[in-house]
Amino acid sequence: MPDRLGSVQLTDVVRYAGASGDLNPLHYDPSFARAAGHEGLFAMGALHGGWLVSHVVSQGASPPEGAPWFLRLRYHGIVPLGLDLEAESSIGPDRTTADLTGGGERKVSLELAGLDAPPAAGGGRDEQRCTFPVELGTSKRFGEAVRWPEPLAPGRPVPPTYLSVLSFWLPNPDPIDRVGFDRSRTLLGETSIELARGPVRVGEVFEVREYIGAERTRAGRAGEMRLVDLVAELSDATGLRVVYRNTFILMPARAEAAPLNGSRDPETGQVFYPARALSVDGRMRPLVESALATEGVLYSWTTYEGTAYGQIDLDDGVRLQVRLAPGEHQIGARYRMAGSPDGDRWFAHA
Amino acid sequence: MRDVMVLGTGMVPFGRYAPGSARRLAAEASVAALSDAGCAFADLDAFVCGSAHPLTPRGVYLAKELGVTGLAVLHAEHASASGLAAMHLAWLGVGSGAYDAVLVLGVDCPESEQSALEIIESEGNLPAPALFAMWAHRRMHDRGTTPRHLAAVAAKNWNYARDNPYAARRAAEPITVEKVLASRMIAPPLTSMMCTPWGEGAAAAVVCSAEFAGRYGADRAVRMLHSHVESETYSPGHVFQGAIVGPPAMSRRAAGALYEATGRGPADVDVVQVHDAFAIEELYYYELLGFAADGDAERLVEKGAFGPGSRERFGLPEFSTHGGLVAGGHPGGPTGLAQVHETVRQLRGGRSVGLCHMLGAGSVAITQMYERARPS
Known part of the structure; x- marks a missing residue:
């Protein structure tokens, strides 16, 4: 016993x-x-x-x-x-x-x-x-x-x-x-x-x-x-x-945060974030779920109250507004998604 | 559409007001506008309230403070553009012949403490100063804009505000570019003096038919030539996620529609009021509203355009003559009405054509053109 x-x-x-x-x-x-x-x-x-x-x-x-x-x-x-x-x-x-x-x-x-x-x-x-x-x-x-x-x-x-x-x-x-x-x-x-x-x-x-x-x-x-x-x-x-x-x-490095989910227009191939149900042209085509690209190019950035923020032109055409890793950043440089399993995400220099 | 007039305007100074002040502010601004118009609440057949803050009392409650007369009461909410959206409804109502005289009230003062910034962020958006700072940073990267250019625009508006008794920020001494640059950094490159202080307040206007204006004093009336509401049009790279800044093309289209509808062009415009919550915005709007070629705004700012004497020296309008949102304040709903108040003041003072422009949640741009009424 x-x-x-x-x-x-x-x-x-x-x-x-x-x-x-x-x-x-x-x-x-x-x-x-x-x-x-x-x-x-x-x-x-x-x-x-x-x-x-x-x-x-x-x-x-x-x-x-x-x-x-x-x-x-x-x-x-x-x-x-x-x-x-x-x-x-x-x-x-x-x-x-x-x-x-x-x-x-x-x-x-x-x-x-x-x-x-x-x-x-x-x-x-x-x-x-x-x-x-x-x-x-x-x-x-x-x-x-x-x-x-x-x-x-x-x-x-x-x-x-x-x-x-x-x-x-x-x-x-x-x-x-x-x-x-x-x-x-x-x-x-x-x-x-x-x-x-x-x-x-x-x-x-x-x-x-x-x-x-x-x-x-x-x-x-x-x-x-x-x-x-x-x-x-x-x-x-x-x-x-x-x-x-x-x-x-x-232990092995934790898994990357799951990619963000957006929507793709099956006819035009355009990807949107956040996810949406219908096409942007008003023709009301249903869109399909699509995982966003996890890399892109930094369009612009700033810091506010100690946090760095950026706009990333993802490789699938979405311009994502997102937190950046702390520190200095460079417009035009490649960035990659980082994150933790609890869903927190940010982008860092690729 | 029949002719639409603005017969009177009034406002309270923008600034910090305690929660619970909305009824008093709304009544003060409304009474000021009605006395300026020379009519009473009982003479109106509609009331349109524009407010952006969800904790500001409902428009219909504010209408009741002024009278319980059975008139039509409408409400317009369009974030920062709520005031011009309310003006748009009044313009449609009077222009269509549905109404003869409409009181348009812009008011924002929440019943309990909660800042507009908190609301914007609770909707999942990045902080507004960060979004506009990124717009500025990208322009610096593309066009060689410097913080001095931004500071020059802000300093101009701070100095306009010194003469505006209703402005939230009235400096005792003239404001220099250096002073703006030396103020606290909020989100690089934007310093605190390049960012609106938000605040609370109320402003109102009486919009009416030419016949109504004729009965109460046509000499004070100005014509509301046109109002245009433009929402976003999709193009690649479109930001859906907490727009706030919005696609620049939206402002360009909103201005273009105004010029086309009125037959007036940028060269006809004497004074312009814009959504300059952050100094980078006004710099962009010089170009987007058709007063400068793309990439030329910095050069014009360096020469001193868009400030006092700009019309005479450069053939370009003066911008943000009441201090803009940067120094005048930006309560939300009243902001557009304060632009109308300033435009009416300018036109009564001898200017011929005024233009107002506001963005709402980066998702809508509203433009309106006003003209000094010519004796008919």
């Missing part, structure tokens, strides 16, 4: 954003989310991913104390705010797996198991370093945000995904800025934490080396996705203790 975990509310998002330092507006700014092509707000994966970890821990899953182990969270789909979530877990002495589902779809899968060998150091570009003290207050706040079931006190284990607060200590704390992806199209694909032994505990202090791993691509339903790892290696006096790896996915 799956266990019900409830749904993520905006309050949870705000609490997790503050506790983790993940301030991507995609998760709390409705207009930003809409402009990025999402119908509404959705949770950061590490939020309900953290809930799932807490859930299996509350059900008795525990990592081995003296041997290497790993925790992996794979994110399969976004979790809109308000969606009821359920967890189904299988907890064993050597290996725990769990799935978080919502609306009949798997959203996150979890695996916690032993490792054959301790984690090894790697390398990449744009390395940055910091000292990372595992603070009580910060970990308590994070624990609340991910519903951590255990008390937090000096010497007690912190939630495994607590390492996302590394952003509070790193010189450049913004992972998406680090990997150089477009914020509106970037999702967290996978989090893996490999540990040499036992959990990370309140009061420990680590030296951290963080770097960006090699980029790779993968074919997705909507086109090619780019994947890149952000890796943090945490060491103490005993050597390398933890390798914390987040895989970010840059």
